[in-house]
Amino acid sequence: MANAASALRVNAIELLRSPGSVREVAVTVPAEAVGVDDARVSGEVVVALTATSSVDGIVVHGTVSTPWHGQCRRCLRDVDGVAVGQVEEIYQVDPRLEDAVAIVGDQIDLAPVVREYVLLELPEAPLCRDDCAGICPQCGADRNESPCDCDNTVTDLRWSALEGLRLDDPAD
Numbered sequence: 001m002a003n004a005a006s007a008l009r010v011n012a013i014e015l016l017r018s019p020g021s022v023r024e025v026a027v028t029v030p031a032e033a034v035g036v037d038d039a040r041v042s043g044e045v046v047v048a049l050t051a052t053s054s055v056d057g058i059v060v061h062g063t064v065s066t067p068w069h070g071q072c073r074r075c076l077r078d079v080d081g082v083a084v085g086q087v088e089e090i091y092q093v094d095p096r097l098e099d100a101v102a103i104v105g106d107q108i109d110l111a112p113v114v115r116e117y118v119l120l121e122l123p124e125a126p127l128c129r130d131d132c133a134g135i136c137p138q139c140g141a142d143r144n145e146s147p148c149d150c151d152n153t154v155t156d157l158r159w160s161a162l163e164g165l166r167l168d169d170p171a172d
Ligand SMILES: [Zn+2]
Pocket: 072, 073, 074, 075, 076, 077, 127, 128, 129, 132, 133, 134
């Protein structure tokens, strides 16, 4: 765990000393190492980031990804996927840009950023497929496999109204 933590630290002083220099952070760490304690995460976190220094600070970009496991919100079938976060952050000693993260001390600790992007990309309510027909609320049949003759017009309307509220479901 100590190794995972140190692998996610970048020496900021060194980078800032020579603008244009690049440091690759390519490491696979356990989710707990970046403070992600989430039942949806089903494997390790793959970190592929590049820190590039400029006269203006250090830009960190790349991806963080992790496999997840869940259940389809409509039919409850097991669903697996990979959450991929596109990281783009700027670090400055004395943040002038609105979104800049302050560099405190000699190092940049990427663990909080990795954690943030992983959590952001985990699906709240996954679907096994976009057009999953779900389980019939009346007879309990899995309508993907055995369409039934129940009249679910009212229930379906209610469900689609509910699902309409989940506007930015990352799983879609
Ligand atoms: Zn489903």
